[in-house]
Amino acid sequence: MSYDNELYQQVILDHNRNPKNFREIKNATHHCHGINPLCGDDMTVYMEVDSEQGVIRDISFVGTGCAISKASSSMMTAYLKGRSLEESRVIFDEFHKMVLGELDPEKQEHHLGKLKLFRGIRDYPSRTKCASLAWHTMIGALDKKTEEISTE
Amino acid sequence: MPDSNTGLATKSALDIEKVRQDFPVLSQTVHGKPLVYLDNAATTHKPQCVIERVREFDAEQYGTVRRGSYKMSEQATLLYEEARQKVADFVGAPDRKEIVFTSGTTQAINLVAYSYGRKFVNAGDEIIISNIEHHANIVPWQVLCEEKGARLRVIPVNDDGELIMEEYEKLLNEKTRLVAVNHISNALGTINPVKEIIRKGHDAGAKVLIDGAQSSPHMKIDVKDLDCDFYTFSGHKMYAPSGIGGVYGKMDLWESMGPYVTGGDMILQVTLEKTTYAKPPARFEAGTPPITQVIGLGTAIDYITEIGLDNIFEYEMSLLDYATRLLGEIDGLRIIGNAREKASIISFVLDVAHPHDVSSMLDQDGIAVRGGHHCAQPTMIRFGVPATTRASMAFYNKYEELDALAESIRKVIKLFS
Numbered sequence: 001m002s003y004d005n006e007l008y009q010q011v012i013l014d015h016n017r018n019p020k021n022f023r024e025i026k027n028a029t030h031h032c033h034g035i036n037p038l039c040g041d042d043m044t045v046y047m048e049v050d051s052e053q054g055v056i057r058d059i060s061f062v063g064t065g066c067a068i069s070k071a072s073s074s075m076m077t078a079y080l081k082g083r084s085l086e087e088s089r090v091i092f093d094e095f096h097k098m099v100l101g102e103l104d105p106e107k108q109e110h111h112l113g114k115l116k117l118f119r120g121i122r123d124y125p126s127r128t129k130c131a132s133l134a135w136h137t138m139i140g141a142l143d144k145k146t147e148e149i150s151t152e
Numbered sequence: 153m154p155d156s157n158t159g160l161a162t163k164s165a166l167d168i169e170k171v172r173q174d175f176p177v178l179s180q181t182v183h184g185k186p187l188v189y190l191d192n193a194a195t196t197h198k199p200q201c202v203i204e205r206v207r208e209f210d211a212e213q214y215g216t217v218r219r220g221s222y223k224m225s226e227q228a229t230l231l232y233e234e235a236r237q238k239v240a241d242f243v244g245a246p247d248r249k250e251i252v253f254t255s256g257t258t259q260a261i262n263l264v265a266y267s268y269g270r271k272f273v274n275a276g277d278e279i280i281i282s283n284i285e286h287h288a289n290i291v292p293w294q295v296l297c298e299e300k301g302a303r304l305r306v307i308p309v310n311d312d313g314e315l316i317m318e319e320y321e322k323l324l325n326e327k328t329r330l331v332a333v334n335h336i337s338n339a340l341g342t343i344n345p346v347k348e349i350i351r352k353g354h355d356a357g358a359k360v361l362i363d364g365a366q367s368s369p370h371m372k373i374d375v376k377d378l379d380c381d382f383y384t385f386s387g388h389k390m391y392a393p394s395g396i397g398g399v400y401g402k403m404d405l406w407e408s409m410g411p412y413v414t415g416g417d418m419i420l421q422v423t424l425e426k427t428t429y430a431k432p433p434a435r436f437e438a439g440t441p442p443i444t445q446v447i448g449l450g451t452a453i454d455y456i457t458e459i460g461l462d463n464i465f466e467y468e469m470s471l472l473d474y475a476t477r478l479l480g481e482i483d484g485l486r487i488i489g490n491a492r493e494k495a496s497i498i499s500f501v502l503d504v505a506h507p508h509d510v511s512s513m514l515d516q517d518g519i520a521v522r523g524g525h526h527c528a529q530p531t532m533i534r535f536g537v538p539a540t541t542r543a544s545m546a547f548y549n550k551y552e553e554l555d556a557l558a559e560s561i562r563k564v565i566k567l568f569s
């Protein structure tokens with residue numbers, strides 16, 4: 001018997017155990033609080049944005065959630081650090097489409113790099129929001145949303 | 153039968169293998185593994201006799217009820233009322249007219265909150281619920297209190313998930329109009345001392361509603377002996393179709409109440425100026441009811457009555473003991489809810505994995521459990537967890553399935569550690 005499924009790959013389990021950028025940024029230029037009311041996942045994304053250059057200098061998160069949401073947050077922060085705001089929005093869009101099954105990274109062009117391992121989520125509709133919470137919250141931070149971001 | 157090293161008594165009045173053959177769904181496989189269905193607190197599966205009866209009724213006997221004066225309708229009405237009698241007998245109601253059909257417990261509680269609450273609860277009055285209720289037994293009362301300027305008060309629970317009865321007594325006073333508590337908590341499995349709750353509520357002059365969604369399928373109910381004023385239930389948790397349930401209420405209360413939903417079938421007479429209402433239960437059953445589902449409910453009641461609620465309870469208790477011991481032996485697993493009086497529901501959390509990961513992982517082994525807050529967020533908050541994984545057992549479950557559950561949980565822990 002094995003758990004060789006697309007949902008819980010080793011990389012995801014590793015990020016769940018030792019999430020990257022799991023900390024607060026003291027003088028964050030942007031931050032946002034996101035919740036998934038259906039399962040109680042709760043997180044805050046912090047960003048330090050260089051608005052002159054249009055670049056994310058630092059990005060981090062804190063909060064509670066399942067392995068999928070933790071790994072997704074961890075990998076998102078690692079992937080976006082140093083990227084331009086423009087790029088980040090494109091990647092958000094592609095990630096979102098991929099987990100909904102609207103973009104197949106095996107067949108279509110994309111900028112998702114290793115984030116494509118979240119492709120399997122599309123077969124588990126009840127879990128897609130776990131993977132996308134961090135991303136919605138990141139966009140909420142960029143858009144300077146003051147109210148809570150909710151997946152519902 | 154459990155393996156010999158469990159030391160558990162295996163005598164049971166139930167022939168489990170035979171019982172399992174009554175439920176077609178149990179022979180399914182999921183992800184290539186035999187289905188282990190442990191989400192019975194959410195909804196139960198149907199025995200062949202219910203599936204067949206519903207098919208037969210629709211094919212041969214279906215008709216509108218309480219309306220047509222032709223054979224099909226009269227026959228359907230007869231069967232419909234016969235099912236109401238079965239429900240009455242099942243819960244020990246003296247008169248079948250004290251049973252009102254609703255779509256389930258949620259609608260049943262809303263009906264009482266609306267028809268009884270709107271009429272008899274006023275500003276300054278108090279309603280008591282407990283800390284371990286399903287949202288269906290919280291929100292309707294919150295809405296009512298807000299509307300009326302009444303106050304919602306909450307019986308606290310101890311760390312084992314038992315209601316603190318001394319605190320309940322302190323909450324009761326001359327302003328208490330209603331007490332609404334569940335018989336069995338769907339999130340923790342606690343069996344509440346409802347008879348005592350009802351007696352004390354009555355002593356304070358309050359009416360008492362028992363949310364029986366989790367007790368009606370698992371233990372013998374006698375509303376007369378309990379002396380509750382209302383008792384609600386859901387068919388889909390008692391091996392019947394979804395979309396049907398109901399509420400028992402004392403006749404004098406029903407008679408004192410106005411309608412909830414209005415329209416056809418609940419009237420005595422309608423002129424364009426004024427309407428007079430029909431007698432209970434029709435007053436509370438406006439519109440065409442879920443006729444086929446009612447028939448299915450009657451058959452489900454026949455089925456579990458024949459198996460025997462006492463036999464069911466006894467066997468499910470042995471499943472609970474067995475599962476509690478198995479899971480209790482797992483390092484890094486904590487059971488939430490250790491009431492002395494408990495039904496066959498086990499909620500737990502793991503140190504290393506979130507409940508949603510646990511349920512997704514167990515699903516890979518064909519095991520259906522629920523991960524989440526179980527529509528009981530105040531319960532989760534009380535125990536300081538965002539969610540739990542819940543295994544809830546029915547009389548068609550067997551010891552081997554609990555072995556599979558424990559083994560699968562151990563694998564999750566290993567993988568996530």
Ligand SMILES: Cc1ncc(COP(=O)(O)O)c(C=O)c1O
Nearest residue numbers: 256257258286288334338365386
């Ligand atoms: C204790 C309790 N009350 C109320 C409900 C709501 O029942 P239904 O969804 O059938 O209306 C449930 C079922 O989830 C329950 O377990």
